[in-house]
Amino acid sequence: MKAELFDALMAYREAKSPVAMVTRLEGGEQALVSVDGTEGPLALTDQLVVEARTRMRDDRSGISTDGAHFVHVHNPPLRMIVVGAVHISQMLAPMAALAGYAVTIVDPRASFATEDRFPGVDLSDDWPDEALEALKPDSRTAIVTLTHDPKLDDPALQVALKSDAFYIACLGSKRTHARRLERLREDGFSDRDFARLHGPAGLDIGAVSPAEIAISVLAEMTAVKHGAEPLKAAA
Amino acid sequence: MNKYDPRQQDDILGRIAEWRRDGRRIAVATVVKTWGSSPRPVGSQLAIDDSGAMIGSVSGGCIEGAVVREAMQSIQDGQPRMLDFGVSDEQAWEVGLACGGEVKVYVERIEGQ
Numbered sequence: 590m591k592a593e594l595f596d597a598l599m600a601y602r603e604a605k606s607p608v609a610m611v612t613r614l615e616g617g618e619q620a621l622v623s624v625d626g627t628e629g630p631l632a633l634t635d636q637l638v639v640e641a642r643t644r645m646r647d648d649r650s651g652i653s654t655d656g657a658h659f660v661h662v663h664n665p666p667l668r669m670i671v672v673g674a675v676h677i678s679q680m681l682a683p684m685a686a687l688a689g690y691a692v693t694i695v696d697p698r699a700s701f702a703t704e705d706r707f708p709g710v711d712l713s714d715d716w717p718d719e720a721l722e723a724l725k726p727d728s729r730t731a732i733v734t735l736t737h738d739p740k741l742d743d744p745a746l747q748v749a750l751k752s753d754a755f756y757i758a759c760l761g762s763k764r765t766h767a768r769r770l771e772r773l774r775e776d777g778f779s780d781r782d783f784a785r786l787h788g789p790a791g792l793d794i795g796a797v798s799p800a801e802i803a804i805s806v807l808a809e810m811t812a813v814k815h816g817a818e819p820l821k822a823a824a
Numbered sequence: 825m826n827k828y829d830p831r832q833q834d835d836i837l838g839r840i841a842e843w844r845r846d847g848r849r850i851a852v853a854t855v856v857k858t859w860g861s862s863p864r865p866v867g868s869q870l871a872i873d874d875s876g877a878m879i880g881s882v883s884g885g886c887i888e889g890a891v892v893r894e895a896m897q898s899i900q901d902g903q904p905r906m907l908d909f910g911v912s913d914e915q916a917w918e919v920g921l922a923c924g925g926e927v928k929v930y931v932e933r934i935e936g937q
Contacts, residue, residue: 591935592934595841617903650866651856651866663837
């Protein structure tokens with residue numbers, strides 16, 4: 590690996606930006622494929638660039654379909670920030686951790702966000718907008734608001750919608766969500782922003798219990814991550 | 825970081841960057857393909873310096889010795905190489921990949937400044 594490519598790779602990692610190192614197995618020439626560009630001495634076909642980006646999206650390193658290259662995906666860690674240390678969060682946090690997410694739960698109400706209720710989960714008792722600004726959501730971060738309280742959810746969404754978070758979702762009925770959009774519109778957000786906002790959070794799988802609701806949210810998050818929208822039933 | 829993150833891995837590249845700052849000569853081995861019950865997933869890495877120091881892993885430990893030898897060769901000659909280990913390979917039995925899996929490991933030198 591050339592020194593300058595190694596340095597470029599480290600710079601992408603530092604910036605928490607997804608990148609893939611493509612190596613030609615015969616000869617060892619290499620190039621980096623990022624979300625919006627390529628660099629390095631190895632000449633890449635369009636097909637290979639597309640495949641590298643698909644692999645980045647799916648977080649799946651491997652030998653390319655042409656059999657001649659290795660695509661090594663270097664993605665920032667997956668993160669999920671949950672606003673609201675509520676009963677659904679108690680289900681969602683361990684499920685998301687199993688799915689590979691580093692979970693942080695934000696709730697300024699100290700009696701909700703306790704180590705007893707969330708063993709082994711990172712907790713923040715900062716106000717949600719401050720907490721999110723400090724956590725710097727990137728393109729591998731999902732943000733879910735679950736408090737039902739505009740006083741807590743809205744400031745979080747204001748920061749979330751300005752970030753690169755790949756998934757932003759809010760719990761609450763259709764009516765609650767419509768009122769939420771009205772408030773955000775008054776704050777200057779537009780339909781383009783709302784296209785990224787999943788509300789009510791989760792897939793319509795008839796979920797009732799907190800665990801089922803957590804599954805529906807995690808399923809929607811997974812679909813968005815892999816670009817599997819619009820959703821189809823699994824074959 | 826979350827204490828409950830099953831995918832948390834050692835920061836091999838970060839450690840390589842430190843080694844480079846120390847002026848060490850380094851090769852890195854990467855798992856590029858696996859079959860069967862190989863213990864480390866594709867993308868797992870092992871870095872080796874010219875004194876034989878190593879960080880990370882490409883298996884449960886059974887092929888590391890052979891990988892380190894090849895990596896030190898690569899540091900010397902600058903040539904990348906592909907190593908195959910598996911039950912179908914007589915030599916692989918010699919290094920003891922008895923877990924029944926097969927792995928393909930790519931070894932390359934990290935160039936200096």
